[in-house]
Amino acid sequence: MDTFLAQFLAGLATGGIYASLALALVMIHQATRLVNFAQGELAMFSTYIAWSLVQAGIPYWVAFGLTLLISFAAGIAIDRLLLRPVRGSPALPMVVVFIGLLVILNSVAGWIYTYTVRPFPSPFPSEPLFGQHYISSHDLGAIGVTLAMLAAIYAFFRFTPLGLAMRAAAQNPESARLVGIRVGWMRALGWGLACAIGAAAGMMVAPIVFLDPNMMSGVLLYAFAAALIGGIDDPFGAVFGGFFVGVLENLLGAYVIGQELKLTVALVVIVAVLVVKPSGLFGRTLARRV
Amino acid sequence: MAAGNLPRSRIAPRKWAALTALFAALCVAPFLLSNFSVFQLTLVLAYAIVLLGLNMLTGYNGQISLGHGAFYAIGAYVAAILMDHYGVPYWLTLPAAAAVCLVAGFLFGLPALRLEGPYLALATFALAVALPQLLKHKALQPWTGGVEGITLVKPDAPFGLPLNADRWLYFFSLAVAIGMFFLGRNLLRGRIGRAMVAIRDNPIAAEAMGIDIALYKSLTFGVSAMFTGVGGALGAIAVQFVAPDSFNVFLSIAFLVGVVVGGLATVQGAVYGALFIQFVPNIADRISKAAPWAIYGIMVILFMYLAPGGVASFIHRISERWRRRT
Helix, strand or coil: CHHHHHHHHHHHHHHHHHHHHHHHHHHHHHHHCCCCCCHHHHHHHHHHHHHHHHHCCCCHHHHHHHHHHHHHHHHHHHHHHHHHHHCCCCHHHHHHHHHHHHHHHHHHHHHHHCCCCECCCCCCCCCCHHHCCCCCHHHHHHHHHHHHHHHHHHHHHHHCHHHHHHHHHHHCHHHHHHCCCCHHHHHHHHHHHHHHHHHHHHHHHHHHHCECCCCHHHHHHHHHHHHHHCCCCCHHHHHHHHHHHHHHHHHHHHHHCCCCCHHHHHHHHHHHHHHHCCCCCCCCCCCCCC | CCCCCCCCCCCCHHHHHHHHHHHHHHHHHHHHCCHHHHHHHHHHHHHHHHHHHHHHHHHHCCCCCCCHHHHHHHHHHHHHHHHHHHCCCHHHHHHHHHHHHHHHHHHHHHHHCCCCHHHHHHHHHHHHHHHHHHHHCHHHHHHHCHHHCEECCCCCCCCCCCCCHHHHHHHHHHHHHHHHHHHHHHHHHCHHHHHHHHHHHCHHHHHHCCCCHHHHHHHHHHHHHHHHHHHHHHHHHHHCEECHHHHCHHHHHHHHHHHHHHCCCCCCHHHHHHHHHHHHHHHHHHHCCCCHHHHHHHHHHHHHHHCCCHHHHHHHHHHHHHHHHC
16 A cells, blocks of 8 residues: 555656646647647756756756746747748648757757756755655655646636736637737747746656656657647646646556556557547537538 | 549640659669669658658548558568568568558557547557557567567569669669559549548538548558558668667658658658658758757758748749749
């Protein structure tokens, strides 16, 4: 029972990271109807920026905040400079632009920082908190950061005029434009937020998987799965999906099939869920007009 | 793709001339190039077959697949296992790979019927990620050779033809590619192809016109996988080596990039896409040794800026303009 609980909690911790990245995917999907394949690499690059800041002697939490700001600005810049020229072209060319962005970021990170695997500091104490031994304090902290971020995003979209404008722009761009919302900038803001959320996810996962240019490839896949399991337009679904996938992955790995086929089985389960419920667990099935 | 009864499409005389010239060039080329370049061209032919298959699914039928690397791997492994374990001649492995992939694609297409857009992309992506792990699994090791993979012997030219192994394989692949393109073009020009496009453009109207959507979609998946499997088998024979890690997710992504860069829903786009995925990484590597993939990414993005419809539509636009002028 003890090991089960420990496995379960460790699953929740990695799940929290998947959930953050899934949240970032949902943000961009809501704003643009596209799945951002470069999300993982964006997060990786942000994490390297954080690493450089920490190396330069800046205290961790200041570096954390700075990285979020830099990532936010970078997200806006990517949308305004890189994606605006191809706006309005069909979905697949856009997806290919994302793939291009992915390889550029990966390659540039390898060029600047080399492919050496580096440790990344955790802001949380190395002893488990509250005298228990089920969950390390970094894992607990990662869950906390995810939940705090979710609460902040919820409050932003629910209670601020800007959040309302962003929701309007995502739901009905034409009408939103007619009431004076600058839809293009709302989309850019969505990108900025997504990049900031991704940066937080990267900084939380880096102490566990260590820092290298390819660190996010597995994480992105799970985040992708998490977002789809929850229904790709539902932030809460995405967070639930993240925790679900994290726990599933850990328990399957520990009890059912061992580490070798963990990825495969997790993915098979995900595909099975999708086949039973094609729009995700919480996604609404849209009635289509004939 | 106009409505009504099209007359049987014929190739215009001008196009015949162009195709004949191209064919002549393709036949002469291997004698002017080094063995390595001939090998690269053989791979281009294999990729072109793959991209034609993927284009049927993604371009004509509107189903996005990020997992065609898996079918490529299945084709490659079928060829390698048959040659290595059972001593089957290389040319007989192609129909076997085609049959296995047709069935595999059809079966995968059945559950995929319920999925659309990004959800289908995820399901196929999962396939691409999972396959290398499965190929490495102990239970399959006696056949797949595990992580080490299988090494093959390059076939020699038959009937005492005065060709070295590379050149013979090139001509063999050229013949296979021409055959597959002939098949593919006729399939896409005919009733089935128009049904595929109709399903992509308006599934409800297509169903109202009596098209069995489920059957056509899963058949398209099967045929697409079949083309990909043939390409995979050819690729395995040319490379003389299969191993799980050469069929990673990036192969599938490269195929999708190739289809979009070449031109969605065009037959000749497959060739441009194949040239792109074979040669552009090399060019990028020559430009910058430090960050070759960054150059590759920049080129991919530039392509999408300059020719969002792919190379095929770019060439079409230019030739139209030129024709109007003359």
